[in-house]
Amino acid sequence: MSKGSSDILKASEIIKRGGVVAFPTETVYGLGANALDPIAVAKIFALKERPSFDPLIVHICSFDQISLVADEISPLVKELTDKFWPGPLTIVLPKKSIVPDIVTSGLPTVGVRMPDNSIALELIKECGTPLAAPSANKFGNLSPVKASHVKKQLPDVDFVLDGGKTKGGIESTIVSVKGNICTLLRPGLITLEDIERVMPQKFIFANDKPEEIIAPGLLKSHYSPTKPLYITDLSKIVFPENSGVIVHSKREDLNVKKIICTSADCTLTEVAANLFSAMHTMEEDDDISQIYIESVAEKGLGIAIMDRVKKAAYRYTKSL
Numbered sequence: 327m328s329k330g331s332s333d334i335l336k337a338s339e340i341i342k343r344g345g346v347v348a349f350p351t352e353t354v355y356g357l358g359a360n361a362l363d364p365i366a367v368a369k370i371f372a373l374k375e376r377p378s379f380d381p382l383i384v385h386i387c388s389f390d391q392i393s394l395v396a397d398e399i400s401p402l403v404k405e406l407t408d409k410f411w412p413g414p415l416t417i418v419l420p421k422k423s424i425v426p427d428i429v430t431s432g433l434p435t436v437g438v439r440m441p442d443n444s445i446a447l448e449l450i451k452e453c454g455t456p457l458a459a460p461s462a463n464k465f466g467n468l469s470p471v472k473a474s475h476v477k478k479q480l481p482d483v484d485f486v487l488d489g490g491k492t493k494g495g496i497e498s499t500i501v502s503v504k505g506n507i508c509t510l511l512r513p514g515l516i517t518l519e520d521i522e523r524v525m526p527q528k529f530i531f532a533n534d535k536p537e538e539i540i541a542p543g544l545l546k547s548h549y550s551p552t553k554p555l556y557i558t559d560l561s562k563i564v565f566p567e568n569s570g571v572i573v574h575s576k577r578e579d580l581n582v583k584k585i586i587c588t589s590a591d592c593t594l595t596e597v598a599a600n601l602f603s604a605m606h607t608m609e610e611d612d613d614i615s616q617i618y619i620e621s622v623a624e625k626g627l628g629i630a631i632m633d634r635v636k637k638a639a640y641r642y643t644k645s646l
């Protein structure tokens with residue numbers, strides 16, 4: 327048996343005993359527990375210090391499992407899952423009573439997705455139950471894209487399944503589906519254009535300003551580094567000493583302590599994949615006192631990237 331599968335077995339044993347395990351997905355690392363066990367799920371909220379009003383996404387490993395936790399699996403939902411699962415699309419649907427209220431923060435709906443990561447899928451299969459799993463960070467802090475990021479923020483987690491750096495780098499896109507109306511609740515790795523491309527005319531995008539949607543957990547400040555982060559036009563700023571700068575295309579003209587390039591040429595999938603790890607590296611560097619970051623255009627995947635960047639910088643914007 328490979329080390330990978332023995333680790334998955336160990337993780338599944340912990341989860342079957344009501345414990346909590348961090349595991350990789352294609353977006354960020356998740357903190358998983360048996361979604362059908364309210365006591366186990368309560369441990370996730372406690373470890374993360376997550377407010378109880380913020381519902382968790384339920385992760386499944388097969389198309390059949392969706393009907394265990396959710397109702398109203400319409401042909402349109404089926405079409406979405408056929409196109410995008412496994413993948414970074416969470417679908418909010420009426421919940422089945424088997425899902426404890428703590429998972430959904432008392433809502434009558436549940437967010438469900440099937441992650442596109444073989445370790446995550448094997449783990450869920452081995453557990454024999456869907457896993458409730460938010461990102462494996464302290465509430466409000468940077469999302470983890472490596473096992474070391476999890477251990478930094480959650481040293482008390484029972485076990486961290488190490489699957490290397492996650493490939494997507496930011497969280498899933500969340501949509502709710504009611505009848506034939508599909509509403510974007512959170513922008514993510516799958517863009518509206520991706521969805522529209524495969525479902526022309528089928529869905530009404532009831533909202534094209536995601537930030538105005540009221541959904542639990544969609545706070546203005548989130549995903550923040552522990553050091554000040556400012557979104558800036560780099561040509562206009564005189565950098566104080568000990569500044570770190572995150573850029574999205576190659577540049578050598580900046581006189582600062584540290585520069586991290588998320589992409590050589592602003593390829594948005596690379597920017598997304600490297601965004602949180604760049605912020606973690608700056609956060610961990612004792613020589614850096616404040617971080618500056620460039621914007622990207624808010625189009626396509628740029629919408630989700632800027633959503634995360636603005637939330638990460640929000641608590642520091644007033645002091646600029």
Ligand code: AMP
Binds near residue numbers: 383418430433
């Ligand atoms: P994450 O922090 O990536 O685990 O995503 C959790 C987010 O999913 C929450 O903060 C909500 O915004 C959203 N979510 C989960 N379940 C529901 C639901 N039943 N209804 C609306 N939004 C949900």
Ligand code: MG
Binds near residue numbers: 460461469
């Ligand atoms: Mg999160």
